[in-house]
Structure formats: structure tokens, C-alpha cells
Amino acid sequence: MFSGLNFEPAQLPTEAEILRTGVREFIAREIPSDYLPNSDFNEGHVPAFSRKLGEQGWIGMTWPKQYGGADRSFFERYVVTEELLAAGAPVSAHWIADRQSGPLLLRYGTEAQKLKYLPPITRGESYFSIGMSEPNSGSDLASVQTRASKVEGGWVVNGTKLWSTDAHRNHYMVALVRTGPPGESRHEGLSQFLVDLHGDGVTVRPIKNIAGGEDFNEVVFEDCFVTAEHLVGTVGNGWEQVTSELGYERSGPERFLSAFRVFVEFVRYVDSNPSDEQSALIGRLASHVMTLRQMSISVAAMLQAGKNPATEAALVKSLGNDFEKVLPELIRLATPRLGPKHPLRCSLEQTLLHSPSFTIRGGTREILRGVIARGLGLR
């Protein structure tokens, strides 16, 4: 199409559409009809639900069967994820393990690690948190100061990770740490370790967010010993690995569906009798979702073809985040003041309270635009 950006036309194959029917039936059966998710954050950590998804074979579904996976395509995974998100299903317990930690292990892990960690993930029993940001390292990930020092039989980790979602109730973290000097590129000397969040030397402290939730955490490592078997990939290869992990983190439909339940509640509110202005707004928002979906399916096709769609994923995330931020604002202005318990108002307010995070988590808007500009050859 044009330099560095290529969204090939891609259509979901028949088997993916057949699977969609099954997912919809599952959702209709398993999610109570009066269930009102406020956003993708709240009350989304439900191990019982994750285990049910595991029973369906819908976690780690693109992974090989010998690791508990289902050998399914990225298209099928796309369909499962978008159906769950559009329904507001409580999926956060297993989400990060399924989306990025598992694929990271699959790509860089040892055979023993794959056999040990992947099957419980696919059963919906083992949950992971992200260990990237730190108090002094946000967008500038190469500046991380958490350090792992080589000792007899393994490594000792010291430092602090920040914004680790659900670290207080998940099992493991993949932590990006410094194991050597940064070199001129600053990308050298980084490594990734699997850390047991319930192990010795790990303190997890929840941090309250502006919506009142306590989902993300500060995780402090004090002389935390990990064996050599906890190293992920190669010593010093952390930058390449974490970049690949970010590709998975940025590629999915969760980057434009965070506010979708507000749209659904708005459609419910206008019922079959929308004003011209309300119809126009619904149509405008729907046209954005339809387009973002098509782009996201195109990214899934690139993943399926074994390509690395890092720039395209950044672009879809950036567009999607801007969309999910403007959605509640536009619906707010198209709705009269409703009572405090009205589902549309609750949904709007909860989403608005979470919306600042949309363009920060997984790469800020500014970082993503830089990634896109690089893809265009501007830097």
C-alpha cells in the first residue's frame, strides 16, 4: 500500500465464522442477561469463568497441542477474543498469559518451560502479569533499573516494577531486568525472567486508580532468588523479546472495544426510535468499529502468515484508543441527563473514569505515533 504500512484485505475463513456461533451460544449461556460490565477493567478477574474458557479450548488456542493448545488459527483466536470483549465478558484473569506471556514462552522459552507453564495457562488456571514499567521507566523502557545478578545456581533480582495489572492475584510475572551494561543503543544487557509472584523476596502492593479500583500494583523485589530455569530466552536478548511481546500486546481488538458496552447501552436507550442526531451518532461510531475490526483482522492475517506486524499493530491501537476515548464523550452529549442508577449513565461514567488509561497502557499515544513515523521512514 505505502511505505512501511500494509493492511492486506483479509476475510475470516469459514471455520472462524462457525466457531463464532459457538462462542455466542457459550456467552448467552454463561453470562447472565442482567450482567452489566462497566468497562474492561472492573470485576473482570473471574477464575471460574477463565476455567470455563479453558475447558472450551479457547485459551492458548493457537498453540501446539503438546503444550495444551488447540492448534487453531489466529483468525479463530481473533473471533473468540472479539466476541468475549464485545459481550464484556470477565476475561482479565487469563488475558495477559493468553495474549503475550504464553506466546513469548512459546517463541523463546525452553522445552521444559513450555511443558511446565503453558498447559495450566490453557486450562485457565495460571495467570500472568506484565513486568515492564518501573517508577522511573515508563515509555523509556530501555532505562529499567531492576537488576538480576548472577549467583550460584541462578539469579538474584532487585528492584521495583510498576503498573503490573492484577499482580496481587496472578501467579507469575515476566520481568524485564538489567543483566549487563546498556551499550550504545541502550538495548543491550536486558533479559527477561519468570518470577513467582508468591515467592520469597516479592512484595505486591495494590495501587488505587481514579475509578476506585485496585487492579494495578507496585511489585518490589528484594534479593528475590530465581533459578537459572527461570530465565526466558537468552541473557542479553531482552530488548528483542520484549519488543515482540509488545507486538502481541498491541495487536488485538481490546484496543478499540474498551468502550463498546457504552455503545450497546446507548442503542438500548434509544430503542427503536432514535432521533436523527442519535441515528447519525450510532452510524458514525459503528462505521469506526467496522473499520477497526477490518484492520484488526488484517493484523491477525499477518500474524497467521508468520509476519511481524509491529507497525500496523501500533497504528490500529492508536486509532482504536482515540476512538474508544471519544465514544463516551459523544454519547454523553447525545443523551439527556439520566438518573444515577441508569445503566447507560453507569456505563458512561465508569468508562470515562477509566478512559485516561486507554491511551497510556500498552504504549502511549505518543510512543505509538513515533513507531508509526518510523514505519513511514520519517525517523
Add this chain to the structure above:
Amino acid sequence: MMHDLILDTAERVFTDHCNKAVRDEAESGPADDQRGLFPEDLWAVVKEAGLHQVGGEESGSTLVDAFRVIRLAGKVALPMPFAEILVSNRFFQGEGLTTVAEGLVAPWARRAARVVTDDGQLVTEFDVVQGANLAGEPRDEIVFEEFESIELPPNFRAIMAMTRVASMCGGLEKLLELTIDYVGERKQFGRPISGFQAVQHNVARMAGEVAASIRASDAAIEAMDTNRFVLQVAAAKVRVGEAAGIVAEIAHQAHGAMGFTHEHELHQYTRRLWAWRDEYGHETEWQQLIGREVAAVGAERAWALISDCAS
């Protein structure tokens, strides 16, 4: 692939024979209210290459090919009623240049032998009140007494809207290319302005809008022979129309005062984008079509309507 061959030919012919001078000439005229001279030489080249028959049943190509070539025409701001010519060739064949009127206003009716209106009237005897859209493309009002009723293909308005979607995608691509080139060449404060983060972020935003537009357009084309065609065209017209304004604005901002001059070709694309988004229904018309459909199926089926595959 024959289809790729058509695209290769179109791209070569358009880039070799359509440039700023040709477009300037087509926009000129003896007086301010008589602007718009049909580019006969360019038309001869287009016919010679057979591009006026793309999408026609005898040519072995399809309407999908027609939309793809219309996009390429948009990318060179081809100064002729190319979309109308291809649509007419496919659906309303007859002697002489045929154009299509939206209401009573038809591109280049002054040069046409036949006009088909979008409510199914074929007109061969007509007077013309010359006019133009804001891009300086002739948009002539036709005045007539006699007409022949003809059958339009199903979803005709959506097909015509799709021609504007495809044209706009071509224009959007060109604006991105022009802008990337310009910010890489233009130096201020001792370096190319592409080195400034504010500029990079604007161009990145532009790229997002262009990528979204092309995807929306392709998705509509892919849905052509399905029951989702009108819905997908509606979404594409909405999405691309929105992108057109944003991309034109950023392109002009990046080009500075240089891009505001008539001498620079930038305006030949931005003015067309501003004009085309209003032709065959601006964003609001199509938004309402989608919105009413979503409201009619209701909240529980809204997602299914958005995500269902074509059949």
C-alpha cells in the same frame, strides 16, 4: 493475472499522461463561469488503452476492477468523469460519452451525449447550465423535457457512493505520499522538518486515517455481491469522508504557505477530497442509514450486525 494487468496499465497511463498542467488546462475556460475544458488528448489515450471499458461485461473485468481503477484515477486527480464513464459503460451502454447525474447535476454534461439520472431517466436531448464543484470539476445542471425510463441496477446510489469512496482513497494516498516527501525535503532550523516530533505525529495520524480509509473501502468492495454491500459502503463513505477532512487539513499544515499556492499541486487533491465527500451523500446521510439499521435490530443484536460476515 488479468486484473493486475489492468491496474498496471491504468497506473502507467495515468502517471504518464496526467499531470498538473493537464489538470490546470481542464480547469481553465474563457470566463469564470465557463471553466472546465474536457481533456480530449488524455481521453484519447485512456480510450486507446481500453481503460474506459474497465468493469464492462465484454471486457471480462468486473465492477471490482472498476473501483480499483477509479481509485488510481483519484490518485492522479484525473480531470474527467471517469467513474461515470465506467458505470455507464457497464450498465447503460450507448453511443457517445455517457455521464450520470446526481439529481439533475451531472459531471461534464457539457461534453456528454447521454445523461442517466439516479432516479432512472435516460436523457439524450438536454440543455446545460454550466457549474462546478469546489474542486473546479464541471458539475452541470441538465434541463430537459423528454426522457426514456430505464432500469437502474440494484443499490445504485451505493454504487455511485462507492465510486467516490474509491476516488477519495486514491486522493488520500497521494496526499500522504506528497506530505512524506515534502517534510523530508523541506528544511527549517537547519534540518528536515520530518525530524520534528510534532510533524512526525501529524504525519502518523494522517497515515492512520489513510490506512483506515483504504481498509474500509476494500471491505466495501469485498462485500460487493453480498447482502452487506450497502451497509459496508455506508460505513466506508462515513469513515473515508471523515478521514478526508482530517488528512487534507494535516497535508496543508505540513506544506505550509507553499501548499496554499495555486502553483503547488496539493490543492488539486485537497479540493477534490472536500468536494467528493459531499457527493452521493455526505457522512450524516450514511451515518443515519447505519444508525437506523442498528437501532432497528436493537442492543442485543447490534454487535452481530456490525460483525456478521457477508453472505
